[in-house]
Amino acid sequence: MILLAKIGIGVVGTAVVGGTMLCSEGMLLVKVREKQVDGKNISLIVPAALVPMTLKFVPDRHLARASASLHPYMPILDAAIPALEDCPDGVLVEVTSAGEHVLIAKQGSSIVVDVNDANEVVHVAVPLRAAHSAIREIAAAAGAT
């Protein structure tokens, strides 16, 4: 009985620690709502820490081109993303035109992109720290950095 309890505590403890680690970098949120009558409604919520973690298992050859493209911009991204984390919340870019509205804002520790056009409404929230980790992971592929 005691052995079972110990195993149970171990399993629950591992699940709690694992869950906490997964959620530590926030949640990646993607919502797409098509405006057509039979349009799709997609909601995707993923622990953001999963993205850089998953990228570790992607073979370098699949990331080589992205890595090469990212490499020249890494100093800028390495400066910009932490600087953005330190910035107060607010709208960074807003584009309004006939039938389309695009908003890029900083909310908490995430960058939020909202697009509302004639066909669909899209909402994407990307935690900055996880985005930075993912970008570094891609850039490091094939020994780019």
Place this chain on the structure above:
Amino acid sequence: MRIIKTTLPLFVVLLAGTTVVAASSGRYLHVRVSNPGQHEQVRINVPLAFAEKVIPAISSGQLRDGKVHFGHLSANSVNLRMILDALKTAPEGEFVTVQENDSDVRVAKEHGQLIVHVVDRSSKDKDKEKVDVTIPWEVALALSSDADGDQINVEAAIKVLENVGDITLVAVTGPEETVRIWIDSNSGAE
């Protein structure tokens, strides 16, 4: 009890003051491009603290190490650095006034600011295009600080911009579009 009654309002005022100062410490560069005819508007709000950290990291095209190299301009006999150096010692007043059939240009140093005013009447539209550029003098000096003859120091200018008051740096009014670039402490673009 009387001490608490006396000090509490003071504490509240102090707290409110601190909050206001803290809230106003962030400075923003705003860009707004409007095209009312097409119902289009673009608003960009850049925290200056963000720009200050990112600009030195950019090494692309003309912008390197926080400085813009404008060699192509000096090749056309316009050396901005020399102009800025000359303006440093010049007294306040009007420097350049050009009045032509299709355009007016005025460059002046007024109230500690470098002012450039251009009116372009060459457009076929009845509305003329106006460009107003106002650069606080300390920003103009920072642009030419610690830079070679063919460079302007953007990083230094941004650091100085954080300490200047609310100001419209560039205003362009055309027949179709208006552009405004300004500095203030609001995180939004209003």
